[in-house]
Amino acid sequence: MVTRFYFLSKKMAEDLTIPKEGSKEEMYESLYPQLKALTEDEPDLIANMANIASALKEAFGFFWVGFYRVVGDQLVLGPFQGPVACTRITFGRGVCGKAWKEKQTVIVPDVDLFPGHIACSSLSRSEIVIPVLNDGDVRAVLDVDSDVVNSFNEVDALYLEKIASLLKF
Numbered sequence: 001m002v003t004r005f006y007f008l009s010k011k012m013a014e015d016l017t018i019p020k021e022g023s024k025e026e027m028y029e030s031l032y033p034q035l036k037a038l039t040e041d042e043p044d045l046i047a048n049m050a051n052i053a054s055a056l057k058e059a060f061g062f063f064w065v066g067f068y069r070v071v072g073d074q075l076v077l078g079p080f081q082g083p084v085a086c087t088r089i090t091f092g093r094g095v096c097g098k099a100w101k102e103k104q105t106v107i108v109p110d111v112d113l114f115p116g117h118i119a120c121s122s123l124s125r126s127e128i129v130i131p132v133l134n135d136g137d138v139r140a141v142l143d144v145d146s147d148v149v150n151s152f153n154e155v156d157a158l159y160l161e162k163i164a165s166l167l168k169f
């Protein structure tokens, strides 16, 4: 089965095709070139963050997908898909703050076992956060939450890092 969904860009409707029954790798392999094509001619950071969040939510059915941008000494909520979320996160705090501070992807198999986890929703059970870098500086993070424990592994880390690197600052 193939699921089609549509994006409206300034030029035209974009049709992304995702194999819903493939392996995680197959789904990311299918999604990545489509996201690359969708973002490469669009210089606006927020527009590209918005479409990436939408595509990941639609393709994988994650509970929450979104970006926080680095603004001064805080992360500020950016484009996202899912329930309303915490607006600001301090450097080093929570999973997002840890990914920012350490400049590394953080996978949390069970949020209840992560000291300092910031629970924007009690339904979130596992999480992955990818730092989005530009010239060695973290400019944003991509946060993906699941309502099931153990949802994320190195495959997600690999492809989400690749997807995050599509963003231009």
Ligand code: SME
Pocket: 064, 085, 086, 089, 093, 094, 095, 096, 097, 116, 117, 118, 119, 120, 121, 124, 127, 143, 145
């Ligand atoms: N759980 C995150 C906060 C952001 S929400 O999950 C959307 C954290 O601990 O940093």
